[in-house]
Amino acid sequence: MAISDDVLVIGGGIAGATAALAAAEEGADVRLVTHKQSTLRNASGLIDVLGYTHEGEGPIVDPFDRLEELPESHPYRRVGTEAVREALSFFDEVAGDAYAGDHTDANALVPTHGGTVKPTARYPVSTAAGLASDPRDTLLVGFETLTDFDAPLAASHLEAAGAPFAARGVTLRFPGIVRDDAKLTRYAHLLDREEPVETAAGERSAREALAATVKPHLEGESRVGFPALLGDEFADEVRAELADRLGADVFEVPMGPPSLPGMRLEDLLYEALEDAGVRVVSGVPVVGYETDDDGTIDHVLVDRHGQEIPHEAGQYVLATGGLVGKGVRSERDRAFEPIFDCHVPHADDRYDWFVDDVFGEQPYARFGVVPDRELRPLDADEEPEFSNLRAAGAVLGGYDYAAEKSGAGVSLATGYVAGGRAGAEASR
């Protein structure tokens, strides 16, 4: 017998999780299926809403002021400004104390591991003490064995970016790391588990040893920034203990993959899904679908260990991600959405998919399905592909999240709307 739910969400990133939570809140029975590891391990964990306009103007102070200027086809315009606000409040409730920034509409400028700052709307509490608009002097700490964060360079870059405080960087040896190519999670686990490490003063806990390594380098700065590796499961405790021992606030600088703040956000979302009673099945791809006579989706086929199991639902949400998450794929002569073959507009000539400046206006970055105001993907004739399929997150086209700094915001807003509507309709 087919597995049957009110709402089936395909995809387990921010958009999919938000859609599932929003649908569950409408009283629907919800199932979420994901195939690959989500792209959150690549993401900084920041919740960007809009940092720059589609024309590159910015950094924007208040993103809500500027949403109406975006082109009509932009996902934010499809759902409307009010829905973006609601979605963000929804996230604030889900995230609770783990995130900050909800006390103001203004964007925060967060130091990046490359050394400059970027605008974002919500940020993990671990980065809160590092905001660039906070004028306190700052010590950045890097480690000899981590090549992707050079603290003295980042400090000097922050000054070049005009940050209103003095920044200084030091590069130290991380106590307890013996292999030069230890994984980032190894650093976090040393601190999480308070593993004993050898120091000149004898055996110490990893947290104590790290604080003792940094302390002599403090020259009156009241905050200290580390690359984002301060614990995984017990990050709050690790940070608090280091702050206590250093007598200064401690913050993390978001890093590239593997990103601990991104993974912590993923954990947070999956706990919320569990609490909301959403059934989550991971590691299973959707490989096909069947429609009814009226063109609605009757069921999808999910590949579970080589068996194609029909999954039936009243409403479906497609939240499979963009090019990176493989919700949008491409071949030499076409870009396409691989599950339902929803229409993905693109130039016929693939040499029109890019421009020569790497940071120019890249057409490929805007690849994705085009939705109506209900977030139903439209076909080439601008009719909904299926009446019971909505799309959310990076599978949507028509915006460049990297340039705008709008990735998480679009995923939240469209996930919230798509999931909410699907839930309401399915449980009606």
Next chain:
Amino acid sequence: MAHDTEVLVLGGGSTGCGIARDLAMRGVEVTLVERGNLTDGTTGRMHGLLHSGGRYAVSDQASAVECIEENEILREIAGHCVETTGGLFVQRPEDPDDYFREKLEGCRDCDIPARVLSGREAREVEPYLAEDVKRAIQVPDGAVDPFRLCVANAVDAENYGARIETHAEVIDLLREGDDIYGVEVRHESGPGKRTHGTPGTTEEITAEYVVNATGAWAGQIGAMADLDVEVRPSKGVMTIMNVRQVDTVINRCRPKGDADIVVPHETTAILGTTDEEVTDPDDYPEEQWEVDMMIDTLSELVPILEEARTIRSFWGVRPLYEPPGRGTTDPTDITRDFFLLDHEERDGVSGMSSIVGGKFTTYRAMAEEISNHVCEQLGVRASCATAEEALPGSENLAVLEEGMDDFGLRSPIARRSKQRLGSRSQEVLETDEPNPVVCQCEGVTRAEVQDAIDQSGSDLNAVRIRTRASMGNCQGGFCCQNMANELHPEYDEATTREALDELFQERWKGERHALWGEQLSQAMLNYALHATTMNRDNDPASHTEAVDYGAFDSGDSSVRPSSRRRSGGD
């Protein structure tokens, strides 16, 4: 009249660096100037084939003989740049039998070791060959790293006292009457190692003799002194695959044609190529059909190429030359032989020769012949020693192979580092400092990157060609930033930022031609990491307009954990 140097070599490709080394070893004072980085012209834009000569065994036996001789010499003197992959000339059912026979006989005439394999035997050597291949000729083709080889020549020339100036573009030839006596160059950032942001300068360099070894650009140089050098630049595309589908050089055994070779190269395989005459070696179209043809045509030999991932494509420009009056129209018919044009004999203008034509595999022999000519002009009697003396990195390789440890590195990384560095491994990798991996795709450690920076300054593309860092699957998305970090604190923040932007842009240049499938996903990820996570596309440090920090969120003072938790230290 006193000169700045005895011989001035123009062009830092394989020919120019080969000449500089040859002359310096003979005790001649040499200065070499190059417009960009070493290898920036044709040398860094070839398919990395070390010819056995098999390719020319029918059409041009003189070249074939020279190839096999030089092939054997390079295996000796540049072992750390060469991989002895072997090669196959593969015949498909539709390819002519006559030509296969001529190829085999040609190889034997030229003393190129050649053995016929049945289709089944060929597929035992290379399992991904098409099932219907008829048979193959096995020859000693190889793969060569043109960057490493060219840099090793330059380094050795310096060891023998030569001055090598990169990023020094020739802007004028100094000519008085019928004598050329030097050049004027524009240093992009002053003489010596390149440092971004340092203002440019110009310099007149005078010499007793000038060698124009600028290949496809030789015509432009000649024109500065009103000399006609009739180079006929011809472009060819090369498409790089993300893995080695083959471990042997695969040639198509048919008379001539585009897209007929696959060369395994380090972690990749390179597909080549086309042959199309262009007017300007700096400005020619790079077209989709060329990339598509590589994949479509070579899939006939190696079918999995059709579905495989390519990571970038690039084009090179052959410095073909045809003596006046021959009138060949198809560039594939123009000889691959090289020509020494003595402008005194030819044009009545003394003090300079131009070298055009030729091919990478025989660069050393060309350099020897030109150096002989130059020495004759200067009255120098010393003879060439480049065929006997190993290049830096290739001395006593066999002995070192046994004795070398892994320098605390994980074995796959140690193995790859040692392959790149050869006998310089110990000197470069032995360090008391932590030596983490900077580029994961290619297994390049900090020590190797630092060694390259010592050689080449703040130019990260120069670091790239020396180490292969940023040349793997991610095309720099994950490691460009890490490489730039290695420049600091020797170079300041602004210099580091400019160097990073330049490298990232350069990586994009080739990646654009591979934007579909996995590599388009990779490109989007790279873009997201650099724009979303790092905000490098809108970095306030690179904009003139100041950011009003006070207008943004400075934190929620009501919940700030800060000093309240402070216990007063330990």
